[in-house]
Amino acid sequence: MCPYFTSESMATLATIPCNKTSSLQKHLSIFHHPNCKIICNAANTSISLPLSPQTNRLPNFHFQEYMKTKANKINIVLDASVPLQNPIKIHESIRYSLLAGGKRVRPILCLAACELVGGHEDTAIPMACAVEMIHTMSLIHDDLPCMDDDDLRRGKPTNHKAFGEETAILAGDALLSLAFEHVATKTTNVAPQRVVQAIAELGSAIGTEGLVAGQMVDILSAGKEVSLDELEYIHVHKTSKLLEAAVVCGAIIGGGDGIVVERLRKYARCIGLLFQVVDDILDVTKSSKELGKTAGKDLASHKATYPRLMGLGKAKEFAQQLVGNAVEELRHFDASRAAPLYHLAGYIASRQN
Structure with a gap:
């Protein structure tokens, strides 16, 4: 069970530990929702996030069981999607990274959004797997020497260390191509216009309005002083956009209307940026063994991060406000x-790696 949202606390409110509060509204402009009340409890220095009155009727929810069940379904489909065939080396390389574990947060978000709007998870599994294929592609390419140059991913040597740079590049390219093929050929019982809409959403999230834009600005910012606004731009595009696409595509596939999809988009933007803020915090607070990747790398390379620009305490406060806005x-x-x-x-x- 997630420590921030236990079945008991969800019946009334969720309590998230912190040291102190500050508005940080300047850096929350695109996420701020006026009805989201974040209350400081001075006695126990915690932020309370009031939830909907509907949560009084919320049944006991077994979160860990839910995550395990959904991840298992995703893993079975991913395994079948890339059989070990000729050329053997490229398929070994793809499977090495695609099946290396991971929490499957993005595909599970896709399934959860689909079911929230009344759809069945089976209709969204092809899209959920496509999102994970693209995410894996981004990790393979991000680890390359010409990008972030890392040797460790999920506790194992990075793809280019195991198979060579040329194979790693091609493995990423193949995964990107396979993702769209998978959605187009495996999605059933969904109106064609919805499939096309979801594919367009996914494509936008990785192109020059999404992941590529964030990565490009990140590269161009190396060795330069970066403002909080510029850092937000990098992470909204490099990390948040794909998370946003996972949720939005799930809602589209599930049959959600325009208003519902946009509300879920706002939720996803908050947790997408939250993911990166937490990543930055973990980079300076955890070891390489705990993270499964090289710790302290951003700090050593003087890369702009939220703890570096805001301080660790305020970065944690920012993360807490993003949770509140998502919940709203x-x-x-x-x-x-x-x-x-x-x-x-x-x-x-609350993740630790």
Whole structure:
């Protein structure tokens, strides 16, 4: 069970530990929602996030069981999607990274959003797997010497260390191509216009309006002083956009209307940026063994991060406010159906690697 959102606390409110509060509204402009009340409890120095009155009717939700069940389904499909065939080396390389474990947060978000709007998870599994293929591609390429130059990923040598740079590049390219092929050929019982809409959303999230834009600005910012606004731009595009696409595509595939999709988009933008803020915090607070990747690398390379620009304490406060804003968007939905997304927001905030 996620420590921030236990079944007991969700019946009333979620309590998230922190040291102190500050508005940080200047850096929350695109996420701020006026109805989101974040209350400081001076006695125990915690921030309380009031949830919808509907949470009084929220059933006991077994979050860990939910995550395990969904991840198992995703892993079975991913395994079948890349059989070991000729050329053997490229398929070994793809499978090495695609099946290396991971929490499967993005594909699970896709399934949860689909089910929230009344869809069945089977219709969204091809899209969920496509999102994970693209995420894996981004990790393979991000680790390359010409990018972030890392030797460790999920506790194992990075793809280019195991198979060579040329193979790693091609493995990433193949995964990107396979992702769109997989959605187009495996999605069933969904209106064609919805499939096309979701594919367009996913494509936008990785192109020059999404992941590529964030990576490019990140590269161009190396060795330069970066403002908080510029850092936000990098991470909204490099990290948050794909998380946003996972949620939005799930809602589209599930049959969500325009208003519902946009509310879930706002939720996803908050947790997407939250994911990166937490990543920055973990980079300076955890060891390489705990993270499964090289710790302290951003600090050593003088890379702009939230703890470096804001200080560790205020970075944690920023993360807490993002959780609050994400939760606010879920107040519009049935609490039982939204339970996975409540818990996933807390899970992202409290993750340790």
